[in-house]
Amino acid sequence: MDLDRTERTRAGRAEVGLDANQLDADQQGQGQQDTAPVFTPDPVTLAHLELILNGGYPLPGFMTSEEAASTIKHGRLPDGTPWPVPVTLPVPDTLADAERLVLADPEGAPLAELDVSERWWCDDSDRDHEHGHRLAGEVRFARPPMYGVLRHLRMAPAEIRGQRAIGGFADRPLLAVLADRPLHHRSLHQIRAAAEEAVEEGRAEVLVIINTPLDDEGLTAAILAAEPLLPPRTRFVVTTLPTRGGAHTLPTGRYDLLAAHVARAYDATHLLIDRAPGTPAPSEEDRGPAPIPILPGAEWRYDTREELWRHADQVAPDRAETEPGDAEVEEMLARGRELPSWFTPARVAAELHRLRPARTRRGLTLFFTGLSGSGKSTIARGVAEGVRRAGRSVTLLDGDVVRRMLSAGLTFSREDRDLNIRRIGYVAAEITRHGGVAICAPIAPYAATRAQVRAMVEENGDFFLVHVATPLEVCEARDRKGLYAKARAGEIPEFTGVSDPYEEPTDAELVLDTQDTTEGESVAEVLAALRSGGWLPDHN
Ligand SMILES: Nc1ncnc2c1ncn2[C@@H]1O[C@H](COP(=O)(O)OS(=O)(=O)O)[C@@H](OP(=O)(O)O)[C@H]1O
Numbered sequence: 001m002d003l004d005r006t007e008r009t010r011a012g013r014a015e016v017g018l019d020a021n022q023l024d025a026d027q028q029g030q031g032q033q034d035t036a037p038v039f040t041p042d043p044v045t046l047a048h049l050e051l052i053l054n055g056g057y058p059l060p061g062f063m064t065s066e067e068a069a070s071t072i073k074h075g076r077l078p079d080g081t082p083w084p085v086p087v088t089l090p091v092p093d094t095l096a097d098a099e100r101l102v103l104a105d106p107e108g109a110p111l112a113e114l115d116v117s118e119r120w121w122c123d124d125s126d127r128d129h130e131h132g133h134r135l136a137g138e139v140r141f142a143r144p145p146m147y148g149v150l151r152h153l154r155m156a157p158a159e160i161r162g163q164r165a166i167g168g169f170a171d172r173p174l175l176a177v178l179a180d181r182p183l184h185h186r187s188l189h190q191i192r193a194a195a196e197e198a199v200e201e202g203r204a205e206v207l208v209i210i211n212t213p214l215d216d217e218g219l220t221a222a223i224l225a226a227e228p229l230l231p232p233r234t235r236f237v238v239t240t241l242p243t244r245g246g247a248h249t250l251p252t253g254r255y256d257l258l259a260a261h262v263a264r265a266y267d268a269t270h271l272l273i274d275r276a277p278g279t280p281a282p283s284e285e286d287r288g289p290a291p292i293p294i295l296p297g298a299e300w301r302y303d304t305r306e307e308l309w310r311h312a313d314q315v316a317p318d319r320a321e322t323e324p325g326d327a328e329v330e331e332m333l334a335r336g337r338e339l340p341s342w343f344t345p346a347r348v349a350a351e352l353h354r355l356r357p358a359r360t361r362r363g364l365t366l367f368f369t370g371l372s373g374s375g376k377s378t379i380a381r382g383v384a385e386g387v388r389r390a391g392r393s394v395t396l397l398d399g400d401v402v403r404r405m406l407s408a409g410l411t412f413s414r415e416d417r418d419l420n421i422r423r424i425g426y427v428a429a430e431i432t433r434h435g436g437v438a439i440c441a442p443i444a445p446y447a448a449t450r451a452q453v454r455a456m457v458e459e460n461g462d463f464f465l466v467h468v469a470t471p472l473e474v475c476e477a478r479d480r481k482g483l484y485a486k487a488r489a490g491e492i493p494e495f496t497g498v499s500d501p502y503e504e505p506t507d508a509e510l511v512l513d514t515q516d517t518t519e520g521e522s523v524a525e526v527l528a529a530l531r532s533g534g535w536l537p538d539h540n
């Protein structure tokens with residue numbers, strides 16, 4: 001079963017206000033039998049919880065204020081045990097006094113119970129959380145996790161240890177490789193060299209720990225594609241380490257240390273962290289001592305004369321090929337260009353092309369925003385026609401039409417406008433997921449809601465925001481539907497631009513001002529942008 005899809009459909013349904021309850025009736029019923037409140041932690045905390053429950057962390061639960069402070073400040077628990085990152089449970093105000101809590105997955109299925117030992121207030125923002133209420137205490141396993149994708153690969157440390165013992169490899173060194181990007185030739189050389197040279201001359205087994213977001217299957221597929229080029233007996237395990245992005249309050253290297261602790265739980269004796277080219281490893285001085293050695297990883301370069309990869313010190317700078325960075329690889333895929341065979345194995349390239357098809361085939365949401373009368377519908381209609389002529393399948397979700405169909409009965413309050421836009425976004429994201437072009441033309445006055453739609457769409461394809469920036473005076477002078485006159489006369493309350501806000505986008509891919517251009521010119525400008533961005537073939 002595709003759990004990912006099911007879960008996203010559920011989340012999507014809930015967000016757009018459609019009936020998610022039917023689907024989740026079972027779980028909710030179970031929650032109600034328990035008197036403790038049921039709470040679904042945010043994704044970072046869920047990642048911590050899974051590692052607590054599966055033995056990836058040697059911690060019994062979520063930290064007290066003293067433990068968190070000591071960890072942040074000294075990189076140690078109060079008893080002196082080294083531990084790199086705070087592991088805390090942020091809860092909303094409504095749960096700040098709870099004595100027990102059932103911790104549930106995003107679908108509401110219980111995962112664990114928490115007996116609260118301390119309720120505290122966090123002043124420092126740890127990780128990416130703002131300050132707020134925290135609950136500390138030990139967690140008790142309730143049920144095996146079912147959420148997220150690739151469950152069968154999310155093996156607990158004990159499972160891997162068991163497999164190695166059965167295979168008779170338990171006494172061999174284990175090189176863990178933390179991978180959070182596809183493994184290209186440079187990384188594969190680095191891993192093979194580490195396994196063969198650095199760790200007891202070829203006796204090492206390799207365990208690739210794939211660090212990927214909960215609902216992402218693509219990265220894992222791309223990493224698994226490199227399996228034949230990894231040492232024999234390489235094992236793979238999927239995990240979600242709490243994000244690095246929010247580590248602003250922590251000294252450098254703390255997340256490397258966390259990876260080392262998790263790797264050690266899997267019985268690893270050494271850790272290699274795969275890094276993008278040009279990303280320096282934090283020095284041991286900066287990060288402090290690790291529970292197992294973190295290998296520096298030899299530098300490799302591609303020698304253009306010899307046409308092979310060699311240790312960097314054996315390749316003269318003028319003969320070294322420059323490796324494309326992750327953003328460049330993304331752009332090559334978007335343009336449908338072949339990834340060079342010296343750079344990545346054909347199998348990995350094929351998987352990446354499958355996951356990130358060229359933009360001419362990739363799903364796209366083209367989202368127009370602007371005041372009433374700015375020209376959204378007129379331009380969107382013309383663009384839809386042009387995109388169709390270029391051979392792509394198009395769905396036009398015009399503001400007025402959506403209001404009559406999908407969002408009938410909604411008002412123009414902020415709440416209802418947001419719901420309207422999220423519904424449009426949900427439909428657009430589905431169209432995008434199936435490789436189509438969704439063209440949306442609502443006012444969408446709120447930046448935060450537009451950002452939500454962008455995020456929803458970008459899980460499955462591309463998002464292109466067009467701000468139709470026709471000034472209010474021009475829209476009002478046009479007053480095609482006579483609505484501005486009515487709004488000025490007070491007959492329409494909460495009218496955008498007159499008595500209701502419009503937040504100008506700062507993240508638009510294209511800004512159009514229609515006051516000095518014809519409709520045809522505006523349409524042509526959008527089509528040209530789609531062509532130059534690679535979403536439409538050049539020759540149309
Ligand atoms: N109070 C108020 N404010 C703004 N617009 C109003 C209002 N009442 C009705 N209309 C008409 O509804 C159209 C906008 O609907 P949208 O769904 O695009 O609006 S929103 O994105 O949900 O804010 C908008 O159509 P367009 O002119 O095509 O933008 C108006 O014709």
Ligand SMILES: Nc1ncnc2c1ncn2[C@@H]1O[C@H](COP(=O)(O)OP(=O)(O)O)[C@@H](O)[C@H]1O
Binds near residue numbers: 376513
């Ligand atoms: N460059 C232009 N692009 C789009 N519309 C224009 C342009 N110049 C003038 N207009 C006129 O502005 C009006 C825009 O109305 P409409 O497309 O319904 O706007 P919206 O959907 O944003 O409410 C139309 O009457 C259209 O003819």
